[in-house]
Amino acid sequence: MAPAPVATGLGAWAAAPAGFEVLGTHGCFGGVQYFLQHESKEIGLPMRLAVFLPPSVALASSSTARVPAVVYLAGLTCTEETFTMKAGAQRVAAELGLALIMPDTSPRGAGVAGESERWDFGVGAGFYLDATEEPWARNWHMESYLMHELLPALTHPTQGLPIAGLGPQGAVGIMGHSMGGHGALVLAHRHPGAFRSLSAFAPIAAPTQCPWGQRALGGYLGNRPDAWALHDACELIRSRAAQGLPPLYPQGILVDQGLADKFLEAELHPHLLEAACEEAGQPLTLRRHEGYDHGYYFIASFVESHLRHHHRCMA
Amino acid sequence: MAPAPVATGLGAWAAAPAGFEVLGTHGCFGGVQYFLQHESKEIGLPMRLAVFLPPSVALASSSTARVPAVVYLAGLTCTEETFTMKAGAQRVAAELGLALIMPDTSPRGAGVAGESERWDFGVGAGFYLDATEEPWARNWHMESYLMHELLPALTHPTQGLPIAGLGPQGAVGIMGHSMGGHGALVLAHRHPGAFRSLSAFAPIAAPTQCPWGQRALGGYLGNRPDAWALHDACELIRSRAAQGLPPLYPQGILVDQGLADKFLEAELHPHLLEAACEEAGQPLTLRRHEGYDHGYYFIASFVESHLRHHHRCMA
Numbered sequence: 302m303a304p305a306p307v308a309t310g311l312g313a314w315a316a317a318p319a320g321f322e323v324l325g326t327h328g329c330f331g332g333v334q335y336f337l338q339h340e341s342k343e344i345g346l347p348m349r350l351a352v353f354l355p356p357s358v359a360l361a362s363s364s365t366a367r368v369p370a371v372v373y374l375a376g377l378t379c380t381e382e383t384f385t386m387k388a389g390a391q392r393v394a395a396e397l398g399l400a401l402i403m404p405d406t407s408p409r410g411a412g413v414a415g416e417s418e419r420w421d422f423g424v425g426a427g428f429y430l431d432a433t434e435e436p437w438a439r440n441w442h443m444e445s446y447l448m449h450e451l452l453p454a455l456t457h458p459t460q461g462l463p464i465a466g467l468g469p470q471g472a473v474g475i476m477g478h479s480m481g482g483h484g485a486l487v488l489a490h491r492h493p494g495a496f497r498s499l500s501a502f503a504p505i506a507a508p509t510q511c512p513w514g515q516r517a518l519g520g521y522l523g524n525r526p527d528a529w530a531l532h533d534a535c536e537l538i539r540s541r542a543a544q545g546l547p548p549l550y551p552q553g554i555l556v557d558q559g560l561a562d563k564f565l566e567a568e569l570h571p572h573l574l575e576a577a578c579e580e581a582g583q584p585l586t587l588r589r590h591e592g593y594d595h596g597y598y599f600i601a602s603f604v605e606s607h608l609r610h611h612h613r614c615m616a
Numbered sequence: 617m618a619p620a621p622v623a624t625g626l627g628a629w630a631a632a633p634a635g636f637e638v639l640g641t642h643g644c645f646g647g648v649q650y651f652l653q654h655e656s657k658e659i660g661l662p663m664r665l666a667v668f669l670p671p672s673v674a675l676a677s678s679s680t681a682r683v684p685a686v687v688y689l690a691g692l693t694c695t696e697e698t699f700t701m702k703a704g705a706q707r708v709a710a711e712l713g714l715a716l717i718m719p720d721t722s723p724r725g726a727g728v729a730g731e732s733e734r735w736d737f738g739v740g741a742g743f744y745l746d747a748t749e750e751p752w753a754r755n756w757h758m759e760s761y762l763m764h765e766l767l768p769a770l771t772h773p774t775q776g777l778p779i780a781g782l783g784p785q786g787a788v789g790i791m792g793h794s795m796g797g798h799g800a801l802v803l804a805h806r807h808p809g810a811f812r813s814l815s816a817f818a819p820i821a822a823p824t825q826c827p828w829g830q831r832a833l834g835g836y837l838g839n840r841p842d843a844w845a846l847h848d849a850c851e852l853i854r855s856r857a858a859q860g861l862p863p864l865y866p867q868g869i870l871v872d873q874g875l876a877d878k879f880l881e882a883e884l885h886p887h888l889l890e891a892a893c894e895e896a897g898q899p900l901t902l903r904r905h906e907g908y909d910h911g912y913y914f915i916a917s918f919v920e921s922h923l924r925h926h927h928r929c930m931a
Binding site (some may be wrong): 328330331389391392516534559561590591592594596597598599602 | 645
């Protein structure tokens with residue numbers, strides 16, 4: 302069936318969230334794909350993001366109707382546009398009535414010396430944490446940016462978009478790819494209850510044990526193993542169990558991994574996530590796929606089942 | 617339902633077509649997304665393209681089993697990667713058992729003076745015709761390239777891919793966007809019988825009557841109104857009727873047009889296509905969509921119904 306006409310623009314049912322500038326809007330599967338920008342206090346720079354609002358938003362008869370959302374965290378070198386443009390997720394989100402929130406992957410334009418020397422550190426490589434080491438400590442605050450600034454602003458009950466809030470009474474899930482899969486797994490466990498559902502594509506599952514992760518954790522946090530452990534999904538899942546806490550996602554975490562992924566062996570270590578979840582009693586569906594690589598043709602192939610997983614968990 | 621595993625690479629059921637180099641392969645919805653390159657005699661330069669082969673290819677038990685295909689011609693500034701990456705077409709093609717063929721939009725690297733001065737002429741703007749004016753006449757041979765070189769090579773019964781041939785006994789459809797919508801409409805009518813089905817997104821429907829078309833036709837063909845008319849879809853459709861020939865697509869041509877498309881009024885003129893088809897008795901389904909623009913969020917929203925149209929026409 303062909304998508305419905307785009308009934309309304311942003312104006313018809315909501316103002317842009319306070320403090321956000323609309324850079325572009327596109328009719329998409331009966332909903333609207335937005336590109337937004339705002340001045341981030343946490344980052345100290347302008348930050349861009351993309352938001353998809355499904356057609357069900359336009360059907361809401363009152364300004365208090367709000368839709369569930371899934372946050373997607375992208376991988377190294379990506380921007381807010383990558384998943385938005387390449388994954389084909391809006392089709393499924395439109396059908397399920399889910400909003401999609403796509404943040405950028407790091408500060409841009411800070412002018413820190415060396416920020417663009419490597420593709421796996423600095424610009425495009427924020428690792429979704431708050432740096433404590435200089436010269437990164439001023440701007441590289443992606444965790445605080447997401448959890449204390451961006452997501453609260455977008456889901457604000459009166460000044461945000463018509464998106465449900467964070468927390469157990471809200472309806473926001475989180476997923477990500479590679480570095481963003483690390484981000485999703487780690488933020489979900491560092492902020493228990495904030496996200497109702499969790500999934501990842503080819504995540505960096507144990508950053509303390511791979512070159513990408515070690516470089517990032519060392520560069521942003523210094524040589525502090527105690528701090529590193531607080532940003533490693535496997536360590537966080539094990540640590541909850543060691544404290545006698547129940548698993549955070551009793552409905553399960555969904556992870557897809559391609560077996561033709563050239564980063565699988567050295568960087569991703571899904572078997573360590575599998576072991577940690579097993580040890581902690583955290584249900585995990587880890588699907589390994591012959592013939593799929595690390596890119597967006599892989600993500601596009603499986604994004605539908607991820608969004609259905611989030612929708613089911615938030616039902 | 618999640619896509620099937622990618623059962624095989626190119627090697628398992630077919631060699632790369634003779635003379636083509638495989639630049640990349642990606643598992644995608646149970647099929648394989650290829651990026652290929654070859655030395656084109658018609659263009660006199662290397663040309664790139666993308667081909668998607670659906671999972672049904674792998675199921676073929678004999679080397680003579682061949683799948684239907686749809687050629688997609690892209691618009692100004694695009695490459696073989698644009699639709700491949702942004703449209704989400706592989707999901708539907710995999711389901712329907714269609715191959716997809718995505719050529720580039722012009723010669724690249726010819727080094728003709730002024731070839732990259734404008735985004736709507738020269739590089740990225742081949743208009744799917746054979747230039748007769750200098751300095752374009754040597755390389756800008758996109759029509760002969762597609763019809764006499766690329767498509768015959770890809771569909772060659774023994775040296776090509778396992779794709780059905782051109783012609784009434786074959787199973788190849790054609791579609792395109794903007795300049796590529798012009799290309800699809802015009803090539804289908806200049807080569808009667810070659811393509812079994814035809815559709816377009818926001819085509820340049822009457823290039824003799826809009827600035828993009830006039831610049832291209834004048835630049836590539838010179839000031840020759842007789843030659844221009846042979847590259848204008850409306851003129852070609854009318855001309856068939858004037859000769860007493862029946863419409864080429866009795867099952868209909870499908871065209872989608874967004875009403876928030878900023879090029880609609882000055883460049884696209886779908887109402888002229890509507891009038892020409894009406895006059896010629898050529899069935900046309902022209903759908904106008906509120907809120908959709910000229911970009912790939914529009915194309916992605918409607919690509920499923922285009923592929924289903926081609927599949928139906930080739931059944």
